[in-house]
Amino acid sequence: MQAYIVxxxxxxxxxxxxxxxxxxxxxxVTGRNPSHQRKPSGIKGMDxxxxxxxxxxxxxxxxxxxxxxxANVRFVACRRSTCALATSLDKIGAxxxxxxxxxxxxH
Numbered sequence: 001m002q003a004y005i006v007x008x009x010x011x012x013x014x015x016x017x018x019x020x021x022x023x024x025x026x027x028x029v030t031g032r033n034p035s036h037q038r039k040p041s042g043i044k045g046m047d048x049x050x051x052x053x054x055x056x057x058x059x060x061x062x063x064x065x066x067x068x069x070x071a072n073v074r075f076v077a078c079r080r081s082t083c084a085l086a087t088s089l090d091k092i093g094a095x096x097x098x099x100x101x102x103x104x105x106x107h
Contacts, residue, residue, distance in 0.1 A: 002026030004043055006064050007052030008080045017082045021094045023048065031056045040067040048094075049073055050086075052080040 005011065005028040015025050027042050037060045041047060049068040051061050061077065068075040078088040088103060090096070 001047040002045065004046040004049045005029070005052070006040075006049065006060070006071060007031050007055035009055075013082050014080070017085050020086075022078060022097050023089075023094070031060050036089060037063070040064050043067050043071050043073055046071075046073055049075040049091050050085070051077040053077050054079050 001021075001023045003023050003025055005014070005025055007030065007032050008014070008028075009032075011025070011028060014019075018025065026046050031037065037057070040063055049064055050065055053061065063079070065075055074091060074092060075086075076088045078084040
């Protein structure tokens with residue numbers, strides 16, 4: 001799965017948490033650049049949009065949420081912490097992969 005991440009200047013441990021769910025960072029924008037705030041681009045081809053709410057304004061979140069819905073892409077909105085992200089991914093039913101899971105080695 002590919003994720004389009006909006007918010008946060010630095011991702012830190014976020015890619016590691018996503019890898020535990022079989023998700024790779026496809027694209028990341030901070031949301032600070034005015035061009036990123038107007039019309040979201042690049043959502044097509046992504047499987048999930050992740051919005052870090054503590055780094056985004058309401059208009060930016062609304063634009064990305066609407067673009068995700070229009071492209072029929074799932075989205076998650078949470079704070080930028082590994083615990084909040086894991087909780088949000090669990091709520092939408094993202095399959096967690098363990099380190100010794102045979103399914104993980106097949107992909």
